[in-house]
Amino acid sequence: MTIVDSSDAGPYVPGQTTGGPGLPQRRRLVTEIPGPRSRELLARKSSAVARGVGISLPVFTDAAGGGVLVDVDGNSFIDFGTGIAVTGVGNAAPGVVTAVQQQVERYTHTCFMITGYDSYVDVAEALNRLTPGDHDKRTALFNTGAEAVENAVKIARSYTGRPAVIAFDHAYHGRTNLTMALTAKAMPYKSGFGPFAPEIYRAPLSYPYRDGLSGDEAAREAIAMIEKQVGAASVAAVIIEPIQGEGGFIVPAPGFLSALSAWATENGVVFIADEVQTGFARTGAMFASEHEGIVPDLIATAKGIAGGLPLSAVTGRAEIMDAPHVGGLGGTYGGNPVACAAALAAIEAYEHDGLIERAGEIETLMKARLTDLQSRDPRIGDVRGRGAMIAIELVDPLTGEPDAALTAAVAKHSHDNGVVLLTCGTFGNVIRFLPPLSINDALLHDGLDVVAHALEAA
Numbered sequence: 001m002t003i004v005d006s007s008d009a010g011p012y013v014p015g016q017t018t019g020g021p022g023l024p025q026r027r028r029l030v031t032e033i034p035g036p037r038s039r040e041l042l043a044r045k046s047s048a049v050a051r052g053v054g055i056s057l058p059v060f061t062d063a064a065g066g067g068v069l070v071d072v073d074g075n076s077f078i079d080f081g082t083g084i085a086v087t088g089v090g091n092a093a094p095g096v097v098t099a100v101q102q103q104v105e106r107y108t109h110t111c112f113m114i115t116g117y118d119s120y121v122d123v124a125e126a127l128n129r130l131t132p133g134d135h136d137k138r139t140a141l142f143n144t145g146a147e148a149v150e151n152a153v154k155i156a157r158s159y160t161g162r163p164a165v166i167a168f169d170h171a172y173h174g175r176t177n178l179t180m181a182l183t184a185k186a187m188p189y190k191s192g193f194g195p196f197a198p199e200i201y202r203a204p205l206s207y208p209y210r211d212g213l214s215g216d217e218a219a220r221e222a223i224a225m226i227e228k229q230v231g232a233a234s235v236a237a238v239i240i241e242p243i244q245g246e247g248g249f250i251v252p253a254p255g256f257l258s259a260l261s262a263w264a265t266e267n268g269v270v271f272i273a274d275e276v277q278t279g280f281a282r283t284g285a286m287f288a289s290e291h292e293g294i295v296p297d298l299i300a301t302a303k304g305i306a307g308g309l310p311l312s313a314v315t316g317r318a319e320i321m322d323a324p325h326v327g328g329l330g331g332t333y334g335g336n337p338v339a340c341a342a343a344l345a346a347i348e349a350y351e352h353d354g355l356i357e358r359a360g361e362i363e364t365l366m367k368a369r370l371t372d373l374q375s376r377d378p379r380i381g382d383v384r385g386r387g388a389m390i391a392i393e394l395v396d397p398l399t400g401e402p403d404a405a406l407t408a409a410v411a412k413h414s415h416d417n418g419v420v421l422l423t424c425g426t427f428g429n430v431i432r433f434l435p436p437l438s439i440n441d442a443l444l445h446d447g448l449d450v451v452a453h454a455l456e457a458a
């Protein structure tokens with residue numbers, strides 16, 4: 001489907017379009033996907049970039065902002081991906097751009113472990129204030145989600161003096177050696193990359209669509225496995241995503257997370273919430289733990305924290321965070337000043353621009369559209385998620401078996417028709433919607449129309 005917009009004069013010239021919310025908010029295709037410039041770059045990528053680094057939608061970006069991403073051929077896509085839940089405040093959000101520009105003109109780096117700077121402390125204070133619980137907290141900053149998770153485990157082991165870490169079925173915690181061990185899915189994340197870090201054990205997750213268990217029942221199964229196969233006295237930490245990301249946007253049944261958290265407290269086990277994907281207003285609360293009323297001991301954050309700049313954090317109880325010796329935590333770039341400046345601007349937007357409420361509105365709109373589709377299409381087995389983190393699970397209507405081929409076809413059709421759409425799930429059968437919180441309703445509806453057509457066509 002080519003959408004022709006006659007208001008545009010002349011051919012598209014890459015490199016001259018400014019991103020941010022001023023970008024025309026429309027879906028518009030002017031070439032086939034990928035267009036000639038993207039095809040040229042894809043050819044250069046094949047000869048220059050390791051093949052292990054894949055691209056799911058084969059176009060190259062020229063500008064992005066609000067709810068759209070424009071490629072180097074001038075095609076304007078509706079952005080239902082936000083770079084995997086990163087640009088929640090919008091791509092090139094004006095506050096973030098200004099903060100970054102001002103910071104790079106002052107200094108770009110000192111290494112916080114060499115000489116300090118106030119923005120690192122400001123971010124730590126903001127996270128201590130915003131994360132669940134009003135106990136005394138401390139924060140340490142890093143670069144990526146995986147690095148935050150690794151450090152949360154290091155801190156928990158240092159505090160407890162215990163080795164074992166419990167992760168869950170369908171979990172995704174990253175691609176470094178320790179986080180590969182925590183991640184559940186072999187292909188593409190782990191295959192051929194072992195051996196993995198020891199003392200990681202996997203417990204069953206509450207997956208209401210597939211296990212039919214209540215939160216309490218599922219928690220009892222998980223706790224029984226931990227106690228019988230690992231032994232509570234050996235466990236340093238339980239790590240869990242309050243809503244699973246890559247694993248399929250699985251929302252555990254109510255009561256599952258709180259039962260696990262209570263068990264952890266009773267047994268001196270550190271409860272780590274991996275809110276790398278769910279954090280920062282994404283789910284209609286500042287942190288997804290709030291929906292279940294849980295107060296994690298440690299919380300790992302990244303992605304949405306800094307509007308697109310690489311930054312991550314571990315925040316938690318002061319006595320746990322302060323267990324490692326002086327000099328035991330850090331890294332050259334952790335809490336880089338440019339990323340901290342961006343984070344302060346992004347946090348300001350999350351707190352004061354109504355983005356938490358906007359995530360709730362996005363949930364209402366998307367769930368209404370998707371449940372309506374489901375009522376007419378039994379291949380949509382489940383509609384789930386919270387806020388602007390919504391998914392549909394596609395299945396064979398007769399057997400309930402996951403339908404990865406249909407999922408891939410829907411994603412491809414959507415890409416070809418101007419929507420950045422991501423898939424996920426252990427079985428590759430989940431379409432996930434992660435729009436920026438700054439997207440408007442018209443784009444949401446238009447993008448969902450494309451997905452509906454894609455389902456019809458498949």
Ligand SMILES: Cc1ncc(COP(=O)(O)O)c(C=O)c1O
Nearest residue numbers: 144145146172173174245276277
């Ligand atoms: C829940 C969760 N934890 C950790 C990570 C790893 O983050 P990063 O890719 O920044 O290392 C991700 C990334 O998708 C994630 O979704």
